[in-house]
Amino acid sequence: MRIATYNVNGVNGRLPVLLRWLGETSPDVVCLQELKAPHEKFPEKAIQDAGYHAIWHGQKSWNGVAILSRHEKPKEICRALPGDPEDSHSRYIEATVRGIHIGCLYLPNGNPAPGPKFDYKLRWFERLTAHSAELFAKNVPVILAGDYNVMPTELDVYKPERWVDDALFRPEIRSAFKTLVAQGWTDAIRKLYPDEVIYTFFDYFRNAYGRNAGLRIDHFLLSPHLSKRLVAGGVDREVRGWEKTSDHAPVWIELED
DNA sequence: ATGCCGTGGAAACCACGA
Numbered sequence: 001m002r003i004a005t006y007n008v009n010g011v012n013g014r015l016p017v018l019l020r021w022l023g024e025t026s027p028d029v030v031c032l033q034e035l036k037a038p039h040e041k042f043p044e045k046a047i048q049d050a051g052y053h054a055i056w057h058g059q060k061s062w063n064g065v066a067i068l069s070r071h072e073k074p075k076e077i078c079r080a081l082p083g084d085p086e087d088s089h090s091r092y093i094e095a096t097v098r099g100i101h102i103g104c105l106y107l108p109n110g111n112p113a114p115g116p117k118f119d120y121k122l123r124w125f126e127r128l129t130a131h132s133a134e135l136f137a138k139n140v141p142v143i144l145a146g147d148y149n150v151m152p153t154e155l156d157v158y159k160p161e162r163w164v165d166d167a168l169f170r171p172e173i174r175s176a177f178k179t180l181v182a183q184g185w186t187d188a189i190r191k192l193y194p195d196e197v198i199y200t201f202f203d204y205f206r207n208a209y210g211r212n213a214g215l216r217i218d219h220f221l222l223s224p225h226l227s228k229r230l231v232a233g234g235v236d237r238e239v240r241g242w243e244k245t246s247d248h249a250p251v252w253i254e255l256e257d
Numbered sequence: 258a259t260g261c262c263g264t265g266g267a268a269a270c271c272a273c274g275a
Contacts, residue, residue, distance in 0.1 A: 009263075009264070009274080010263085010264050010265070012264095012265095013263085013264060013265080014264095034264095034274085036264065036265060037265090060265085060266080061264090061265055061266060061272085061273085062264095062265085062272085062273070062274090109273085109274060109275060110275090111274085111275065149274095149275070162258080163275095166275075167275080168275060201275070203260085203262080203275070204260090204261090204262035204263060205259095205260070205261050205262045205263090206259095206261070206262095215275075217275080244263095246263095247262085247263080247274085247275080
């Protein structure tokens with residue numbers, strides 16, 4: 001079973017790229033972030049024609065998350081992270097597919113830091129950590145996939161010294177990620193490639209992709225018995241080189257059936 | 258060191274992203 005996560009940076013502007021990638025790689029389940037479309041403008045028909053059922057939580061202009069599945073319609077559990085009814089951003093959707101709980105998340109960017117946006121990021125992270133603890137305690141198969149907007153270690157940044165004060169790499173955020181993982185989750189890509197430089201994001205400018213000046217910020221966290229089923233994973237790096245592409249590349253993992 | 262690029266929405270610029 002192949003599960004992918006992809007920050008599309010505008011699901012409609014990116015539709016040709018998304019459909020081509022779906023056609024070429026045929027993931028079973030896909031978590032999408034940054035739809036940048038309200039609910040009614042999600043390209044449901046095109047995605048259905050590509051062979052996928054979908055649930056999504058859109059929002060005008062920004063954010064927006066979706067879960068696609070080839071086999072069955074994802075059974076929605078919730079479409080917001082618990083803990084703040086005032087939070088209006090569409091950044092989380094959770095469903096089960098074939099008995100696996102899949103949380104699709106788009107963690108706030110948090111820049112500029114310090115400031116209110118960074119505070120929001122820290123609070124959002126705390127809510128995620130509280131929710132993940134509840135999921136973990138249920139002892140069910142769980143995947144928390146998406147754009148975490150965190151480089152976990154120096155290995156995950158092309159020039160760490162330039163990012164120390166950035167909201168994606170500040171000590172508080174790396175520490176929050178570490179605390180989350182320490183509940184018992186497995187960072188799937190890091191488990192498969194403990195020492196390799198792997199990036200999932202490349203800025204549009206300064207030829208970041210050509211220079212391999214990237215960041216690893218899109219992650220899969222796996223619950224213990226899914227971690228045992230992990231057999232492969234990687235980044236579809238070449239997609240980042242396509243025309244009219246997102247600044248993120250799709251990331252995928254393969255679980256033994 | 259830096260939105261130099263890109264998107265969406267409203268308005269012919271702005272907010273936002275990482």
